[in-house]
Amino acid sequence: MTVHTKHPIAAPPAAPVRETTGHLLLRGWCIFVLAAGLAGTAWLLAFGTAVSAGVAVGTALVSVVLWIVLRPAVQWRRLPWFAVGYVLLAIASLLWSAWPAATGLTLVLLVSTSVQAMFVGAVLTWRELVRALASALKWVLGLSILFELWVSLVWGGPILPRFVRPEGKVADPIVLWSRDNLFDGGRIQGIFGNANSLAYVSLLAVTVFAILVAARAPRRTLLWGWIALGVFLFVRAGSATAYLSAALSVVVLVTVVLMRTTRRAGERSKFYIAYAVVAVGGLTALWLLRDQIFGLLGRSSDLTGREGIWEQVIARAGERPVLGWGFSTPWVPSDPAFDGWIVDHGVTVMQAHNMWLDVSLQLGIVGVVFLALTYLAFVWRGWFFAVDRPRWDLVSDRPYSPLTLLPTLVAAQLLVQGIAESSPLLAWGWLLLVLLAFKIKQSPLIGRGPSEERLAGERGEHLGAARP
Helix, strand or coil: CCCCCCCCCCCCCCCCCCCCHHHHHHHHHHHHHHHHHHHCCHHHHHHCHHHHHHHHHHHHHHHHHHHHHHCCCCCHHHCCHHHHHHHHHHHHHHHCCCCHHHHHHHHHHHHHHHHHHHHHHHHCCHHHHHHHHHHHHHHHHHHHHHHHHHHHHHHCCCEECCCECCCCCCCCHHHCCECCCCCCCCCCCHHHCCHHHHHHHHHHHHHHHHHHHHCCCCCHHHHHHHHHHHHHHHHHHCCHHHHHHHHHHHHHHHHHHHHCCCCCCCCHHHHHHHHHHHHHHHHHHHHHCHHHHHHHCCCCCCCCCHHHHHHHHHHHHCCCCCCCCCCCCCCCCCCCCCCCCCEECCEECCCCCCHHHHHHHHHHHHHHHHHHHHHHHHHHHHHHHHHCCCCCCCCCCCCCCHHHHHHHHHHHHHHHHHHHCCHHHCHHHHHHHHHHHHHHHHCCCCCCCCCCCCEECCCCEECCCCCC
């Protein structure tokens, strides 16, 4: 008869550690928060201003309650202080704002987005964060292609916001939510109602999915399918600046890979010099050959009329150069200060189509300095997060993690996007900037630090153990 010895040589068998139901629900909530931020104007186009505001404020309040209840480990001295300073300056602009109603309304969006970003960074580890972002991007891309299919096959024609069918031919297609271009070769807009936004999110999705493939995440065959969908939507959106953003992302990726091949101190210098030469040469060529380049991309050299908008913004910003006219991102078209000020294709413009000019108008030179320092700190930390080998003891040959590529590639994409759009200042652009800047400062090493060293339920392993 077999008996259990009183002197076992190993621990009794036990089931692997799994995530609790509560943590699974928490991850699900974070995916919803990220997807809601990525969807951007889709909420406004589908349900109107009241519902959009309710979603933004409601989700922020839920996240604050969860933060108070869960009390995740946060090093409060290591916040992204330049980003926090920018938010505080925007709040202070209520004192001198020329459009206080618009300032108050858009400040709710800015503060709630910033809180959501730090909440997600505080309750998720790096691995969970990248997987949650991938899940959110799958929802957004999937809904975009399903929406375009529904418009073409079921609705049968262009569609206006709030699911309204246009009566006859619209005066300008810019007012349409979808132009029903899926099967006729034209630019598609997805749930965003804007082809440029669809292109930027598709590029971000391809980046995240490719990083997960490189990290040997499970179900890689499905990830390749999502990459194919992202590339299809990116190409069909046809955004000139998104193509430039993709090109810069490739340059940054190649440079990081080259940096990772160095073994001795000083070897990186030649790569930095080569990178600077390529960057300066590329920007010079882009400026001198802008007519030909944008012509090949099907755009005018003034970025489809943006130079006219920039001229008016620069003129008005020059009247209050130090502190600006007051925060309002985006511009509120119903406010008398913006209603009819700059009109493009018969529609009141809601942004300066350049984030630096937009901040100059709203918060003056002081705001531009805060934003520049925010991006400088993010780019600096994101760069060395990607190129430095993970090390916290005497072991100096730990392998690099593909996950560390995410911040520096996102920084490159946002900076290029900010040349022709103000969207990096709100919605998912600001969300990812604050989220990744916060996460790098809290956890500069994947799997190490107070916010990382806990159980990760995907594989039943402790993140503080052997894996880097």
